[in-house]
Amino acid sequence: MIAWARYPYEGKVVLVTGAGSGIGRGIAQGFLEQGACVAVLGRTTDSLRTTAQDHPEDRSLVLACDVTDRSEVERSVAELLARFGRLDIVVSNAGWCEPSELETFEDDVWARMHAVNVDAFIFLARAALPALKASHGNVVAVSSVSGIRGDWNQFAYNATKGALNAMVQSLALDLGTHGVRVNAVAPAFTDTQLTRQRLEDPEFAARLLDRLALDRPATPADIARTVLFLASPDAGYITGAIIPVDGGTTVFGNASPTLGHNVRRPGSTTARNPPSAFRVFSRGAAVPGQRHRRDLHPVPARPGRFSQRAYTPARSAPFGRRWSPSRSVRARPIPALRR
Secondary structure, three states: OOOOOOOOOOOOEEEEEOOOOHHHHHHHHHHHHOOOEEEEEEOOHHHHHHHHOOOOHHHEEEEEOOOOOHHHHHHHHHHHHHHHOOOOEEEEOOOOOOOEOOOOOOHHHHHHHHHHHHHHHHHHHHHHHHHHHHHOOEEEEEOOHHHOOOOOOEHHHHHHHHHHHHHHHHHHHHHHHHOOEEEEEEEOOEOOOOOHHHHOOHHHHHHHHOOOOOOOOEOHHHHHHHHHHHOOHHHOOOOOOEEEEOOOHHHHHOOOOOOOOOEOOOOOOOOEOOOOOOOOEEOOEEOOOOOOOOOEEEEOOOOOOOEEEEEEEEEOOOOOEEEEEEEEEEOOOOOOOOO
């Protein structure tokens, strides 16, 4: 069993893209275990059949489809509606990732990544929307923590996932009056067949674990449990949310380690700079590898020292909190950088 909790999915119809392996397979099997009728959609028929093989045939539908082709997506949704007569939940999981360095990045790689990570979501949401309005259903997108902040050599992938997050939040506003909720989960590195080879590299595994509070990478079941909750009536007042399912990865990214020191988790032998390197200023110039608290605004100061203007929250109707200047503080000298 993927989930301990039981949800009222009997009689509900779910569409999951990218369901032939990894996270998509875990999500599809989670809904099938809960009694839902599930259409598994992907490029390879054999892998889709493997996903659904241990569940009743009358509650599963295999749909071979290229999600980057609008006509194929519309055909698949029509076939689902012809089979089950309704659609309650759409899980947009299909994704594509390649490393990207600006100097060597190729246009066709960008086109492919944008098509799978951005265009496919639009095609799917648009094709399913009439049925979702009729059922007061919901959409759950599988995004990534890479859409929340930057990564080294991933600017293109991060851009597409950031765009997906923005679409999820905007559509939540647009579709809320129709009773349709739109949310996303944002996994970090997940142990699947496609990524297991990287985990077998001891150096990579050590660096990965150094970023995880829970001492292990995610599994597809971890992501599936969150999707099962978000799509359920228990999450009926949640929409527009981007929920990290990341073992603490994004918490680590918000940490503020001592200036001038590499980040090292207690007991770890791996020293590294923080994943999101905020910078402080000396003589008005950026100092690589240094950080300041996010609630402090850096300003140039006299040589050898830096000052920061502190900000405190102030109430301002009707827009809630606003940051307002309060006082200047003198900080200690910047310690020497460790190499």
